[in-house]
Amino acid sequence: MKTTYLGLELRSPVIVSSSPYTSTAQTIEQCARHGAGAAVLKSIFEEQIIHQAAALEQHSDSAYGDAGLYLERYLGDDYKARFLQLIGEARAATDLPLIASINCVATGDAWIEYAEAMAEAGAAALELNIFFQPTDILEESREIERRYAEIVGKVASAVRVPVSVKLPMRLTNVCNLGNRLLGCGARGAVLYNRFFEPDVDIERIAFAEGSPYSEPSELRNLLRTAAIFTSVLPQLDLSVSTGVHDGAAVVKALLCGARTAQVCTAIHNEGFGIIRHMNEFVDRWAESHGFESLEEFRGRLNFRDDPSPVYQRVQYMRYFPSSEE
Ligand SMILES: Cc1cc2nc3c(=O)[nH]c(=O)nc-3n(C[C@H](O)[C@H](O)[C@H](O)COP(=O)(O)O)c2cc1C
Numbered sequence: 001m002k003t004t005y006l007g008l009e010l011r012s013p014v015i016v017s018s019s020p021y022t023s024t025a026q027t028i029e030q031c032a033r034h035g036a037g038a039a040v041l042k043s044i045f046e047e048q049i050i051h052q053a054a055a056l057e058q059h060s061d062s063a064y065g066d067a068g069l070y071l072e073r074y075l076g077d078d079y080k081a082r083f084l085q086l087i088g089e090a091r092a093a094t095d096l097p098l099i100a101s102i103n104c105v106a107t108g109d110a111w112i113e114y115a116e117a118m119a120e121a122g123a124a125a126l127e128l129n130i131f132f133q134p135t136d137i138l139e140e141s142r143e144i145e146r147r148y149a150e151i152v153g154k155v156a157s158a159v160r161v162p163v164s165v166k167l168p169m170r171l172t173n174v175c176n177l178g179n180r181l182l183g184c185g186a187r188g189a190v191l192y193n194r195f196f197e198p199d200v201d202i203e204r205i206a207f208a209e210g211s212p213y214s215e216p217s218e219l220r221n222l223l224r225t226a227a228i229f230t231s232v233l234p235q236l237d238l239s240v241s242t243g244v245h246d247g248a249a250v251v252k253a254l255l256c257g258a259r260t261a262q263v264c265t266a267i268h269n270e271g272f273g274i275i276r277h278m279n280e281f282v283d284r285w286a287e288s289h290g291f292e293s294l295e296e297f298r299g300r301l302n303f304r305d306d307p308s309p310v311y312q313r314v315q316y317m318r319y320f321p322s323s324e325e
Pocket of ligand 1: 043166194213263
């Protein structure tokens with residue numbers, strides 16, 4: 001079933017999120033073959049460039065005062081070139097719309113030039129993946145969000161392709177930030193980025209790796225917010241990511257106003273064939289409810305100033321152990 005997202009005409013609302021499943025031309029070709037609407041390429045990580053450079057500099061003779069900067073630029077160019085090459089190879093292998101993804105950690109202008117290069121190489125849109133982990137008690141959320149807006153504004157004004165922003169789950173008022181990003185030129189938003197969450201190993205008394213993969217129940221973290229977000233910010237195209245494991249989850253995201261639903265863990269669990277199953281489910285569901293196009297049902301559960309407690313009552317007022325209800 002067709003949809004539009006970031007101004008792009010997509011043959012399906014199921015898109016493959018930035019992950020190892022979009023990191024080679026071969027996997028992107030698999031996404032296309034199984035009916036995905038688009039692929040968000042594995043993010044290029046600014047952090048990685050900085051860390052690689054710092055590690056090399058430590059082991060080098062630092063007679064060169066600016067070794068760090070030099071290495072950063074050198075490694076950065078090499079690392080960036082590989083992403084441009086991936087876009088070129090994927091372009092040659094398939095006509096699937098490609099959304100390049102950049103993980104930004106600094107407000108440096110280096111990204112602007114690079115974002116343009118990705119667009120020129122054939123990316124139809126850009127997804128910016130931004131998160132600053134707060135550790136400073138004096139840093140106000142307003143200041144952190146100002147940095148988001150600064151990055152988005154710089155990139156969006158420099159490139160001709162549409163820009164969406166993949167947002168973190170822990171914001172006090174995601175609609176306020178969305179509105180600010182819209183004002184800075186963003187065309188879409190992704191709710192949410194699911195970060196690598198470390199666990200604690202109580203025997204070693206140390207942080208340990210947690211599973212990077214989601215559970216289906218995590219979708220419920222975002223459905224209500226998606227319904228409110230798409231209602232108060234209809235100008236931003238919404239994509240839902242986290243916990244989309246089957247066709248029913250795609251339908252839920254669309255009913256809450258999303259234009260696309262992104263999948264990653266579902267492919268890890270079931271293989272690329274899950275994309276086709278999801279598409280088939282959406283078609284069957286739409287037909288059984290008498291809908292001929294996605295726009296006929298997208299956003300049916302939007303907030304629209306609905307006084308229903310579903311949207312605004314989030315506490316478990318009626319649910320306590322002795323409740324009969
Ligand atoms: C192994 C792995 C690598 C990922 N790499 C990226 C990445 O490079 N950039 C990004 O924005 N998200 C990345 N993600 C997050 C996914 O794109 C997605 O937002 C998240 O897994 C939630 O979706 P899911 O429930 O379908 O897995 C990654 C996730 C996994 C599991």
